Amino acid sequence: DPLGGASVAYWGRIAEHHRLDLTVVNPLTDPTWRFMTLDWDGKIRMDCSSPHAMASLIEKRDRFAIATGNDADADRHGIVTPDGGLMNPNHYLATAIAYLYAHRTEWPADAGVGKTLVSSGMIDRVAGDLGRRLVEVPVGFKWFVGGLLDGSLGFGGEESAGASFLRRDGSVWTTDKDGIILALLASEITAVTGRSPSEHYAALTARFGEPAYARIDAPATREEKARLARLSPAEVTADTLAGEPVTAVLTEAPGNGAPIGGIKVTTENAWFAARPSGTEDVYKIYGESFLGADHLRQVQDEAKLVVLGALGG
Template sequence: MVTPSHNPPADGGFKYNPPHGGPADTDATGWIANRANELLENGLRGVKRIPLNDALKADGTGKFDFLSSYVDDLPSVLDLDAIRTAGVRIGADPMGGASVDYWGEIGERHQLDLTVVNPTVDPQWAFMTLDWDEKIRMDCSSPSAMASLIKRMSDSASAGTGAFDVATGNDADADRHGIVTPDGGLMNPNHYLAVAIDYLYRNRTGWNPESVVGKTLVSSSIIDRVAAGLGRKLVEVPVGFKWFVPGLLSGEGAFGGEESAGASFNKRDGSVWTTDKDGILLALLASEITAVTGKSPSQLYKGLTDQFGAPVYARIDAAATREQKAKLGKLSAADVTATTLAGEDITAKLTEAPGNGASIGGLKVVTENAWFAARPSGTEDVYKIYAESFKGADHLKQVQEEAKALVDGVIS
């Protein structure tokens, strides 16, 4: 697939998945990048070419109907009967990407009340509203990029017409999801993950009863509390969906989700559906949740916060030289001498993910009601601070300030 994913159109490139179907590891992508640069530097000498017609007639060339294979198998992973019976009205925005034709076929083949709100395909994505930095970016978790769909949902709710019960967006390669509800607008990805996990582990009776919940270490800790409430083991891994592949394949980890609006889960019988993020799947799940529970995902999230507390989550950037970023990526827990964070005792200092022992390429510090994680940027002279507090926005700000001071003190 050639796609800019959730990035500006000019950042388009090839998306490669290895034979296991999950995201490629850095070993593979690094080799591909090095080889591609080598070929470019040599004027593409050594790159073999063949006319398209000859390629199509070659013995090794075949055709496969990916669309039908995907759309027709959806009932194995989702309760589409419930969606259809409840008459859930769905508005789907493919954001000009790979899912454009899929959404129309999903609605038609499964007889759902589904409207493709924007079927436009434009390589410049000129129809997009600008993101926060005035760039075109197909980020379905961004209120700016999703402004058109949010406004359409809001206007219909205000007018009492209620055009859709659930509206969804996907980025250009459809591996991310955005969920818009009449009562809550665009949901924070962490909030929706918590709702999805709570719903699935309560309703997927065909899953392994010992199946764990998978999350990345910078995802919200409300997921930890939801997993505990379900009596399920939580497996926290470094950033990157590749870490969920073994569990999804075996059924031992039936759900894996990232804070960046990427997730997937197993079929209703517990077998593997996919080993990569599936934005269409998570978008349709919001309609199943609405159909089965009679409540929107945002209403269900409110119920979770009543039970587990309401976290406040944010990410900020802090300046750092290349040398400081390199040092941050190689920290050990022993390098951190602090014992408190924002008025609470530190309960964990992590440089390896507790779920699999893999290096997190940075630092995570945890207290009873808050945490922060610091990771170096791979493209800019900054490091990223992810932070969350269950004690409100003022406490979160204190966590962020102390996190920056702590990290600066260690890497300076």
Template sequence: MHERAGTPATESDLIDVEALVRAYYDLEPDVSIPEQRVVFGTSGHRGSSFNRSFNERHILAITQAIVEYRTAQGVTGPLFIGADTHALSAPAQTTALDVLVANNVRVLTDQYDDYVPTPALSHAILTWNNDPAKRAEGEADGIVITPSHNPPQDGGFKYNPPHGGPADSDATSWIANRANELLADDCREVNQAEPSAVEMFDFRSNYVDDLGSIIDFDAIRESGIRIGADPLGGASVHYWAAIRDTYGIDLTVVNERVDPAWSFMTLDWDGKIRMDPSSPSAMASVLANAEGYDILTGNDADADRHGIVTPDDGLMNPNHYLAVAIEYLYTHRPEWRSDAAIGKTLVSSSMIDRVAESLGRRLWEVPVGFKWFVPGLIDGSVAFGGEESAGASFLRKDGTVWTTDKDGILLCLLASEIRAVTGKSPSQLYAELVERFGDPAYQRTDAAATPAQKAALGRLDGDAIAATELAGEPITAKLSHAPGNDAAIGGVKVQTADAWFAARPSGTEDVYKIYAESFKGPEHLAVVQEEAKRVVDAALG
């Protein structure tokens, strides 16, 4: 923990926004350097113009590659495009529009020249493709320009195909490989033109006006609860006022500032400015405004993550809120399919497993990455999908798809519905879950690893782990593939009756991540973490 974590940012913490944007145009990447190539992680290509990993040429190449990919896939409808409030997002959108228009792609941008949250863009794609008349004009897809909660100097670029969610690895690998080919050829095969033929689309109204199909605003309004919403300077900034005015609820936007340097933020755990609504350090300024609200919420820069603050418990742990949301939704959505599963990533809390069992619902456990939930959300076989990193989405009241990307605005509104309908805060409801199922201790830590060790961990088979016990309990499972869909998890997960750990290599640092949980308390968790490192190190040789 950095000594200044949770304290206000000072002038020395802020980026030079003008220099960052200049570097976007002036600095050129060298594709022979791995760190300067196009690399798609779980949420698109990310980097900074300062270190030549997110520059104009990257966006030229990626956009041309997306054009060629969608053509090869037979996607002929409009492409929705939106950007968040990061400083590099606007210039990246301008670059992308140049390429899209030159390739005769029908492009729809925000009619207010406003920021576009990730869930609003996913919603737009799905709404178009679910309308037979619109679909007859061709399937739609989209581009979201955001590095999510990453620091202000970063940029991000993500492709959402016609299913509306994050592209799968087959698509992203093809796009990244083609983009790097274009970069290596000095972008000579990239088409560019002035973006004159661009259509306007009202992302905000289309999203906000449809929220009544998934959230019980009547209950919220009639309860009279006071709600505070902090966009954390992100893309949801104008959406919250629209939600208030549309549904007549008592909601205050506690911070309407947009500043690409994020000078109003408090520093995250490592001393960096990071718009993570699940981090107590990053949310310290929000917590200072908690008095007087029954529910106070925060979102990250593209509003795909949520943070829930209650008067009785402060900022909720994301795992705790996911468990409460699942318990509430599956008992308050009678039109959902009776066999609709509960989706969770395998590093999310086992409290969810116990809630699922008590509900008589199938648990669908998948690797890290929201893309795995997409098919189930579309066909209704998975009614809720959630990640431990405060990202989730769920179905409409009638059991049909809402978004296939994470929706932080939705999960924040759900907290108010829960409070209005039950008369209890989500944190009070979690305390009741603890009384029924036990009180798990959960933590993520990092352990040093060489690039070779990280590669070996990513390929590790559960059977290669020789241990038979973990922290005094017999090991019941050694997993290298997720139970829900048998997809490789890029690491291992080891389980006992009361504890588990998962180890995965970091995509950006020379470490591997250890997620661990114990229903026997913090001291037992510490033993689990210690033994987890020994088990993994032994398996890696």
């Protein structure tokens, strides 16, 4: 489902050229977007990672071995499986990484795994299991460009359902997000392994644990947002988070040393990152726990206190 966007004219040609059994369920382009189901807030939004915007495709999930969608400019992907419905973007990133590094035998042996610092820790565990170097960068796909160009990264992905990876021979395909190849990869995974991407993710959670992940907003003035963006690790005095010792306080990304415009605090089984919003008087708290949803809520509650303390509140 192209969601009425730029990929609508591509899928038919892709199917023809590669002789794929592929159906474009919604070939419409219409400036009124009358074919779109409304997003969570009642607005029309071509968000292929939203179960509300993707509702019409999710309803058809039992008709196809795999179903995929793209946003309007086709740089993001949404993966729908018969057994799991719409996959969480973090879940699919981890699944794609596990599959690609096991099956792309011509990729450089030292090609690392790129992720943004607010993407799931499941990626860290998958990369460690693969014996691949993890390159954790600030939010923004631009940080993957150099690595994808020179092959030092095989894959780069961000939690908002944007990713790209090398060609089969290990050369660069594109240095921008490509929703089409991530959608095609979901079909490849299903065809080659006989299991859906969501089944593969379930296998990953059986091995590495099942994380709970969420993003929430907290109020902040413009002055507080400016201070948050300039915090140093020394200004964060907390030594525990949700009952676990703090293992790191980051204001620079470990993968490239670039400022993250906020803070990230990690423990053995959880983390949170706080970044100011560029458009609203709030800051964003990303959090994850491998100890369950209740522990994640504790992480989120304590994250607000950590940020407040660091800002001198």
